[in-house]
Amino acid sequence: MKQSRDTNAADGAVIERAEIGGGHDGQAELVVTLRFPGGGRSRVVLDTMAGMRLMHNCGVDHAAALVGHPWHRILEEKRSCSI
Amino acid sequence: MFDLIIRGGEIVDGTGKTRFKGDVGVRNGRIDAVGTFGGDARRIVDATGRVVAPGFIDPHTHFDVQLLWDGQARPALEHGITTVVPGNCSLSLAPLKVDDRKRLVGMFQQIEEMPPAAFTEAFEWTWESFGGYRDAIAKSLAVNVAPLVGHSVIRLWVMGADSQKRAARPDEIAAMQDLLRECLEAGAVGLSTSFVDVDEDLRPVPSRWAHAGELDALAAVLGDYGRVLQVVPEFYNTDITIARVDQLAELSLKHDITTTFSPLFDSRLTPDNVPRVMARVAEQFARGARVWPQVQTRPIDISFSFEHPSLFFARFPTWYRVMRLPRAKRIAALRDSATAEQLVAETGADGGRFVMGGLVVRGGEGAPKALEGRTLGAIADERGTSPARALIDVSLEHDLNVPFLAANLGHEASDRIGPLLADPHVHIGASDGGAHIQSFSTYGDTGYLLGHFVRDTHHLTLEAAIKKITADTAEIWGISKRGTIAAGMAADLVVFDADRIDRGNERAVFDMPGHGMRYVRDAVGIDAVIVNGEVAYRNGQYTSAHAGRICDLQGART
Amino acid sequence: MTLSSQRRYLHPLPDETFDELAMRALPELEPSKASEQLKSWNLHIFLRRPPGVLLGSDIVFIEDPA
Numbered sequence: 001m002k003q004s005r006d007t008n009a010a011d012g013a014v015i016e017r018a019e020i021g022g023g024h025d026g027q028a029e030l031v032v033t034l035r036f037p038g039g040g041r042s043r044v045v046l047d048t049m050a051g052m053r054l055m056h057n058c059g060v061d062h063a064a065a066l067v068g069h070p071w072h073r074i075l076e077e078k079r080s081c082s083i
Numbered sequence: 084m085f086d087l088i089i090r091g092g093e094i095v096d097g098t099g100k101t102r103f104k105g106d107v108g109v110r111n112g113r114i115d116a117v118g119t120f121g122g123d124a125r126r127i128v129d130a131t132g133r134v135v136a137p138g139f140i141d142p143h144t145h146f147d148v149q150l151l152w153d154g155q156a157r158p159a160l161e162h163g164i165t166t167v168v169p170g171n172c173s174l175s176l177a178p179l180k181v182d183d184r185k186r187l188v189g190m191f192q193q194i195e196e197m198p199p200a201a202f203t204e205a206f207e208w209t210w211e212s213f214g215g216y217r218d219a220i221a222k223s224l225a226v227n228v229a230p231l232v233g234h235s236v237i238r239l240w241v242m243g244a245d246s247q248k249r250a251a252r253p254d255e256i257a258a259m260q261d262l263l264r265e266c267l268e269a270g271a272v273g274l275s276t277s278f279v280d281v282d283e284d285l286r287p288v289p290s291r292w293a294h295a296g297e298l299d300a301l302a303a304v305l306g307d308y309g310r311v312l313q314v315v316p317e318f319y320n321t322d323i324t325i326a327r328v329d330q331l332a333e334l335s336l337k338h339d340i341t342t343t344f345s346p347l348f349d350s351r352l353t354p355d356n357v358p359r360v361m362a363r364v365a366e367q368f369a370r371g372a373r374v375w376p377q378v379q380t381r382p383i384d385i386s387f388s389f390e391h392p393s394l395f396f397a398r399f400p401t402w403y404r405v406m407r408l409p410r411a412k413r414i415a416a417l418r419d420s421a422t423a424e425q426l427v428a429e430t431g432a433d434g435g436r437f438v439m440g441g442l443v444v445r446g447g448e449g450a451p452k453a454l455e456g457r458t459l460g461a462i463a464d465e466r467g468t469s470p471a472r473a474l475i476d477v478s479l480e481h482d483l484n485v486p487f488l489a490a491n492l493g494h495e496a497s498d499r500i501g502p503l504l505a506d507p508h509v510h511i512g513a514s515d516g517g518a519h520i521q522s523f524s525t526y527g528d529t530g531y532l533l534g535h536f537v538r539d540t541h542h543l544t545l546e547a548a549i550k551k552i553t554a555d556t557a558e559i560w561g562i563s564k565r566g567t568i569a570a571g572m573a574a575d576l577v578v579f580d581a582d583r584i585d586r587g588n589e590r591a592v593f594d595m596p597g598h599g600m601r602y603v604r605d606a607v608g609i610d611a612v613i614v615n616g617e618v619a620y621r622n623g624q625y626t627s628a629h630a631g632r633i634c635d636l637q638g639a640r641t
Numbered sequence: 642m643t644l645s646s647q648r649r650y651l652h653p654l655p656d657e658t659f660d661e662l663a664m665r666a667l668p669e670l671e672p673s674k675a676s677e678q679l680k681s682w683n684l685h686i687f688l689r690r691p692p693g694v695l696l697g698s699d700i701v702f703i704e705d706p707a
Contacts, residue, residue, distance in 0.1 A: 027394075362645075
């Protein structure tokens, strides 16, 4: 079940980009760029567990599909849905 | 009579001065003559056609444990590293109470990936104090060591288990100051702290629980002794890194100390990171602060297999779905011809040639020897198939237990890294030597600097690059009498072929205690490495010389 | 030498909680809204173990990124 893309500005930042990069520890990581309602951007880097949890919670099966999802999905506990 | 003469080389003396032809005479472990001079020597090293440089200094290592059984810090020494700074990232092996050993070992294993046997079989714990550790390693050093003391262990000593629970009380901060003084008196080159590291349970290490006042109090002690503060910042977030630069700058100005943070990474995914951070560093240097970003020379490589989940697959929906299946179903899916066809198709019309052809089969416990070091592109060609199909087949043939290396996934753009390394505000370092040993090789960064960024891309002259990893490093860290080739300096020297110097290919070896595996790179183009006047490495062989010592430091200010 | 303007942040006070810091940083907002706002600017504090527990060494941003 795909989760809705919650792009209402009242909800705050949304995911603008999500790409796979190389981590300092030799593992692939998910580099997520957030865009805030005021136009500012920040970046958060997710390790394997956090990255997979985000993809699961957003109901997507590839990183690029994370674009448009709200920031708080990043912090949510793992949902019971499956992709 | 000299003990040693390095004869007929091109001398790059570490000052940045243009190279010149001459001899280097060594007596009693020190350089005694440079240029043209007479006299004989008990030993001659012919350097005709070779460069003679000061020994390289590696300012960011984790050789703390390895030095207890391997005073040569292999293979760092063969790459021309004659001095190492261990104890980075808030972790050193002293001061440490007997009862806290297990806790600290967990933290070290998280960072270094050393097998447990390294801590139980390879040496005898004989110390609690920093001086005791210094004496334990000093017995058999072939490299020189300028050890940092870790903030986490100082906190652990004073606060015990509470060091990972709460802020320190004023009396505890005072006790930490006293302990730091004792360590500096015993030869510590400075204090390391970390804002990112975790222990084996993924809990923040003790230093991260220290509030700003505690670090300020410890920096005040560093100021009294003129010693260095090393920090690991949150290198994945530009705004935080800039905030850390500012924090370090204030400490530097207030206490008149040198600070350094490592690492600073560049990436195509974060193109604004380095320009923004370096702009801030320049502003702070202009104010008089000393905040040195350490930049590693090598690109970031990552490793993955079908055995464990990896975000490497998150670019391709079907690959990602298959990777997340339970193991038995994963194998079944990979064996299913329709699924396999879909996987291959998803990697592009070229069968994954572009996105997977350069992946390398790595060595390791389960890796097929015949394929080790080969690319999927080459394996695919040999088998008459596509690289994506080869990845699937090789994984299935070895029960999924085949690690693959994806090179250059970060810090990889030479046209950005080269100018960064040449920046006068950049401190070349951050090798992490002796850490992450089962994930990638942390050796050979100086060979990569001199081979790639000097010889191939010309971003630095040889003289400038050598200065960065010798005299500049010695000056930043306050290491006395090392880093240049001049009369009276320690005879730490490297003789190498500027046309060949490089790092070798990564390979897996099983030379850690308990037959533990690690990845290494052999030296290429290094003829000789001399430490305190003794030839420690020559023509591909380590010698029995163990002339390394704990580094003398520039004097305390108080 | 005047430093260029950068994103504003606070260090936690000794043993201060995230919610307490949120109220200190954003006193004009209701406590729950202040915490939620601060959270979105400081994901790094919630992506570690234990999530949301402030560490003394933390950098806590108190405004939007640029």
